[in-house]
Amino acid sequence: MEEQEAIARLKRGDIGGLEALVRKYQVQAVRTAYLIARDRALAEDIVQAAFLRAYERIGQFDAGRPFGPWFLRSVVNDAVKTAARRERQVSLEASSEGEETPLADLLADPGPGPADLAEAAETRQAVWAALGRLSPTQRATIVLRYYLDLSETEMADELACPPGTVKWRLHAARKRLRMLLRPLWSAASGR
Amino acid sequence: MKEQQVTQILQEIAEQEVPDNVDLWPAIQARVQPRRRSPRWAQLMPNTRLGWALLALVLFLALGAVTHAVAPVVVRLFQQEAGLRHVEQTNLVQELNLSQTVDGVTVTLERAYADANRIVVGYIIKGPNGQRYDTHRLTLTDAAGTVFSATIGFGVTGQSDILQVSLPPGEGAEVICFDAAPVEGTPTELDLRLVMELEEFVLPPAALEPPLTPDSPPAEPPMVVVLEPLPTPEEEAIVGPFTFDFSVPFIPGRVAEVNQTVEAAGVAVRLKRVVVTPSETRAYLRFDSPSGEAEWWMPIAMLQAPGEEDQSYAGYMGSYGPASYQYGFLAPLYNRRGEWTLTVTELVGTDLTQQPSEDIRLAGPWVFRFRVP
Numbered sequence: 210m211e212e213q214e215a216i217a218r219l220k221r222g223d224i225g226g227l228e229a230l231v232r233k234y235q236v237q238a239v240r241t242a243y244l245i246a247r248d249r250a251l252a253e254d255i256v257q258a259a260f261l262r263a264y265e266r267i268g269q270f271d272a273g274r275p276f277g278p279w280f281l282r283s284v285v286n287d288a289v290k291t292a293a294r295r296e297r298q299v300s301l302e303a304s305s306e307g308e309e310t311p312l313a314d315l316l317a318d319p320g321p322g323p324a325d326l327a328e329a330a331e332t333r334q335a336v337w338a339a340l341g342r343l344s345p346t347q348r349a350t351i352v353l354r355y356y357l358d359l360s361e362t363e364m365a366d367e368l369a370c371p372p373g374t375v376k377w378r379l380h381a382a383r384k385r386l387r388m389l390l391r392p393l394w395s396a397a398s399g400r
Numbered sequence: 401m402k403e404q405q406v407t408q409i410l411q412e413i414a415e416q417e418v419p420d421n422v423d424l425w426p427a428i429q430a431r432v433q434p435r436r437r438s439p440r441w442a443q444l445m446p447n448t449r450l451g452w453a454l455l456a457l458v459l460f461l462a463l464g465a466v467t468h469a470v471a472p473v474v475v476r477l478f479q480q481e482a483g484l485r486h487v488e489q490t491n492l493v494q495e496l497n498l499s500q501t502v503d504g505v506t507v508t509l510e511r512a513y514a515d516a517n518r519i520v521v522g523y524i525i526k527g528p529n530g531q532r533y534d535t536h537r538l539t540l541t542d543a544a545g546t547v548f549s550a551t552i553g554f555g556v557t558g559q560s561d562i563l564q565v566s567l568p569p570g571e572g573a574e575v576i577c578f579d580a581a582p583v584e585g586t587p588t589e590l591d592l593r594l595v596m597e598l599e600e601f602v603l604p605p606a607a608l609e610p611p612l613t614p615d616s617p618p619a620e621p622p623m624v625v626v627l628e629p630l631p632t633p634e635e636e637a638i639v640g641p642f643t644f645d646f647s648v649p650f651i652p653g654r655v656a657e658v659n660q661t662v663e664a665a666g667v668a669v670r671l672k673r674v675v676v677t678p679s680e681t682r683a684y685l686r687f688d689s690p691s692g693e694a695e696w697w698m699p700i701a702m703l704q705a706p707g708e709e710d711q712s713y714a715g716y717m718g719s720y721g722p723a724s725y726q727y728g729f730l731a732p733l734y735n736r737r738g739e740w741t742l743t744v745t746e747l748v749g750t751d752l753t754q755q756p757s758e759d760i761r762l763a764g765p766w767v768f769r770f771r772v773p
Binding site: 352 | 412420534
């Protein structure tokens with residue numbers, strides 16, 4: 210079933226339309242929520258609730274626009290709020306001083322390197338741990354930019370904030386991540 | 401390391417924990433049906449009570465494999481929910497089989513039922529040449545001109561493995577429930593008029609375009625753009641009206657005038673009365689909004705009837721006035737007399753001043769014990 214048809218059916222109260230949208234977006238949505246909330250069960254709960262809310266408020270949705278961004282915005286917002294409630298993490302604001310460093314430059318050496326599985330796993334663990342020390346908002350910023358591959362303009366739309374705010378948030382998130390990944394960075398540089 | 405590799409690490413982490421075969425649909429489906437959403441016909445109903453419209457339900461079950469129906473599809477729709485299944489099984493449903501055809505579209509009003517909580521009609525729509533028609537407007541009145549508001553409904557088009565039916569193209573069946581609270585006294589039967597208009601179901605043009613594939617060339621803007629006028633309501637293919645006059649036996653309810661107030665979480669909730677009929681048990685509640693910001697609230701309630709302690713029942717909620725709510729349990733409890741318990745476990749409010757709006761939850765419980773005669 211095409212998305213347009215699914216939305217048309219959903220707007221008429223037909224839950225078959227909802228099923229089609231769930232099938233299409235559930236995996237991406239749960240993964241996005243998981244990267245922000247860091248808990249699989251919680252991520253599924255967030256996405257379920259977002260689909261239910263979409264079902265109830267589909268009347269407010271402009272069928273001429275794609276469903277995915279509208280829906281993922283809800284998922285990201287919920288994941289940030291849920292994670293914030295869980296973590297009670299206050300250290301949202303990293304210093305914005307200094308030069309912006311692309312996240313891609315932070316993690317390992319620029320060449321192909323000894324990409325054995327153990328090291329790859331270690332890198333993943335380090336990145337995962339570092340992400341966990343970001344605030345939920347910063348994590349969402351990183352996930353939107355690098356996992357969902359959104360531009361800053363698209364992120365601004367997704368997060369419902371001005372592009373300048375997104376730019377600043379991205380800068381702060383990258384900088385904090387760089388600080389957190391410094392041991393990995395040092396090890397990679399020292400090889 | 402390139403940016404793509406950062407993306408790759410995030411993808412690996414996500415894929416490792418959330419596999420491709422994650423399936424939320426069964427859980428979502430189970431949660432959709434009790435929550436319900438107002439269908440278009442309910443929004444368009446004249447004199448529909450606001451709260452009813454907010455929480456009315458239409459389930460269009462168009463799922464699954466094909467099997468052949470044994471019982472008529474409308475009977476099967478009646479059997480999808482415990483209260484109506486009970487009245488169907490105890491032969492309380494009136495067979496009507498009244499048909500009308502307008503512009504090639506035939507509506508057959510097959511069955512009806514009425515008690516002090518709800519009036520139910522079941523009908524089949526058959527469109528010409530496989531064209532599907534859905535309900536656009538539905539009005540039920542009695543001989544005195546009383547208008548009954550639609551509350552919940554069920555429907556099916558196409559195939560449904562839940563109902564085990566496969567309907568031919570252009571055919572659909574619906575069961576619609578109306579709030580019978582306005583019925584005065586205890587008449588032996590109701591003289592009713594059902595007026596309905598249908599609209600042709602048309603997919604939006606974009607849905608008819610061939611799907612894009614990874615190999616599809618990027619879309620290029622046409623040199624000349626021809627703008628087709630959008631259809632206005634006057635131009636929609638509305639068919640009807642179809643008018644059915646019929647009579648149906650009326651079953652009065654057993655009423656417990658409770659009038660108890662229980663306070664919890666700083667909120668006083670009053671249970672005014674409970675009306676028990678063969679198809680439904682309905683509780684009438686009243687409480688003031690605990691938050692000025694939340695514009696509407698929903699009580700979450702459980703019901704325990706004698707001999708039914710371990711049962712749970714599907715329910716629906718409506719509002720029948722300021723701070724006034726009714727909670728319908730779709731359960732056959734007509735023969736359960738004695739001590740009952742209604743427990744409002746929490747109040748859920750939606751703060752419509754927030755975008756996106758957020759739920760506000762107040763935990764109870766508010767427990768009411770009362771006797772049903």
